[in-house]
Amino acid sequence: MSHTYQVGTPLEEVAVKEVSFEIKNQSFTAIVGHTGSGKSTLLQHLNGLLKPTSGYLTINGHKITPETKNKELGDLRQEVGFVFQFPEAQLFEETVLKDIAFAPKNFGKSEAEALEIAREKAKLVKLPEAVLERSPFELSGGQMRRVAIAGILAMSPKILVLDEPTAGLDPVGRFEMMELFKQLHQKEGLTIILVTHQMNDVANYADHVLVMEEGQLIADTTSKELFSDPSWLKAHHLSLPQTTDFAYQLQQRGISFETLPLTEHELARFLAPKLNQRGKIDG
Amino acid sequence: MGKLLLGRYLQGNSFVHRLDPRAKMILCFYFVLIVFLCNNWQTYLLLSATTLLCAVLSKIKLSYFIKGVMPLIWLILFTVLLQVFFTRGGTVYWQFGPLTLTQFGLLNGVFVFCRFVLIIFMSTLLTLTTPPLAIADATESLMAPLKKIKVPVHEISLMLSIALRFVPTLMDETTKIMNAQRSRGVDFSEGSLVKRIKAVIPLLIPLFVSALTRAEDLATAMEARGYRGGEGRTKYRRQIWQLKDTVSLVFFGLVTVGLIFLRN
């Protein structure tokens, strides 16, 4: 599929150019690339906010072509939960619970059913019981974001699209947020599509990676594969996860790896036997 | 949004671009006034020629001016039709109930149409050749005498320029929030009027919240950079009145003399 903005005007701009890929059910896919690489445009096709200007895409059985009408999209918006960057900006209701219940009500659930769902999803994102009846605007930034995410989960989507979901959070907030998505992926069986600049998160959580550059898809691979080639990444101005970067430095000094590790846990498991052996010899 | 040309500046370096914004604003308002002096085809011809001359001097394609007229075309046509069918006098060409088509009616219709087009052309010329900020600055400068009667001229102008500066930012924000709420099942384009009005609430509240946060941040940033009101401030942009500004004023004066001469 391709997407061109303002076709036929002097401002015409190709944002996504003849991209083809497949995302498997219940996978955890990361999309990486620089600002302006076309990631955001691509993302907005996933729940029909944008339609391709040529080509097509099929999401959970819904085919979207340039001719598709909004009405034909049916339940697509409900099946694909879209968490925008800084999603707390979408909060507007009087109470946290009502805000979470907003989407299910729009999709035809009764008030009582929607509130029931809201309660359940608030628990899923680990919001304390005490905040549910409070105004969302009284909460901390991290909690507001959880409310927004619960508001998306309330549609019971099969696919969760996350656009830089940890931006602006502090380190522990970031970690907890990513752990939440991991749990949603593993326990709730959601397919996750994550757009991020954080290579550590790609290494720690994603199994499938798509790399965008100037509107084109330049890699469609696993994270292991992607990070095994530091020079390719460097050529495309992408950074390595910290562990891979560190292991790469070790490799240059003569410690050989079969494949470069992605997480510090993995690296430690590799190094520990070698270091403990030293302990025995020294001892 | 692209259709509304009013307030869209086109970069350039023509004679009109380089005129002092104050001169342009004075002339634009003055022109609107003298258009009402026209009462026959000679006078309209004179002002059309003047407008055309200005347009040529701006080196902007005529199509931009026509685009400026388009958003208002229905209003214009409606007014023209009222004039055509309800003005009496001269030869009667056609009659049906209260509607009459007369010589004067037709003539008046044509005149009203010309009046609209001339005014829109001239104000489009002002906004196409003058950056919004320069208009805000010129407003401050032209309103300066009002300071004497305690009108907060500086504050008004600053508010105007900050508002202009944040238009694109808030438009961006609106698109983002609309997308987010559409993703939560809001339909902004369909349904009954009541339903559509209801759909606006989830858009407006977040927009207000965000605008307030921005305003607070902006106020802090302004204070941190030493803003303490208009007193003792100097200006980065200086508007310099040049010979060509005076010449333009004199030229419009001559046009007025011609206009009075040609009037019935």
Place this chain on the structure above:
Amino acid sequence: MNSIIEIKDLSFSYDHEEPKKVLDQVNLTIDQGQWVALIGHNGSGKSTLAKLIDGLLTPTTGTITVAGQTLSEETVWEIRDHIGMVFQNPDNQFIGADVAGDVAFGLENRGVPYEEMHLRVKEALKAVNMEKFAAHEPVRLSGGQKQRVAIAGVLALRPQIVIFDESTSMLDPKGRQEIVALMRRLNKEEGFTVISITHDIDEASLADRIIVLDDGKVIADDAPAKIFSRGNELFKIGLDVPYPERLKHELAHLGVQVPKKYLTEKEMVDWLCQYVLKK
């Protein structure tokens, strides 16, 4: 070295009724030319402290002295001449209609004459490498570029102290690198006293000194190496830990004896190679 900022028994709360203070009995001295990183989780009081130093908030109790002057209603405008602040959101601090107009804003406020103002705007834009963008409107700039403009706006005023209040947190990696490089240059080459409030541990590690705030109290104040050797203790209060410390933590879990001292990445590589490669 001369101290440029002295903070004595500073406490602050937004609401006098509220017993919990945003800042609680803070005492600090910052030397001229120092680069200080202020770290702490969201809500720990970092940004409040920065705003207090610039007189944007008024202390509940305690005193702040900047460049020898005690902050009060009378001295606040003079003190602000010594301090430049760069905030978090690039959009919400862009006041002018275009780049040059924004850089000029602070100069206009201080009544700087026309010719000198144009000169200083030009100089400041050159210093942040944005002179080509002088006539650009903010919509046509990236986040990193907007922050560079904000820095130019500060430099044009020739302050002694520049406070970066989470100025890199909303930027992409490229924008972040640019701003951190600028910070380094301002401090190391041009002698500005720099206070950077940040979550980015790599940014903090460049500082001469790190101050850790937790729930309004200074809980640590030392050189980066000393702070980082506290390792997991930092993570517990919501902060990141430099990579070598994280790896050491994992290794210790697997029964490896690791050095207590903080090691930089290079030192850690050396240490590992020394033992792994030795047969």
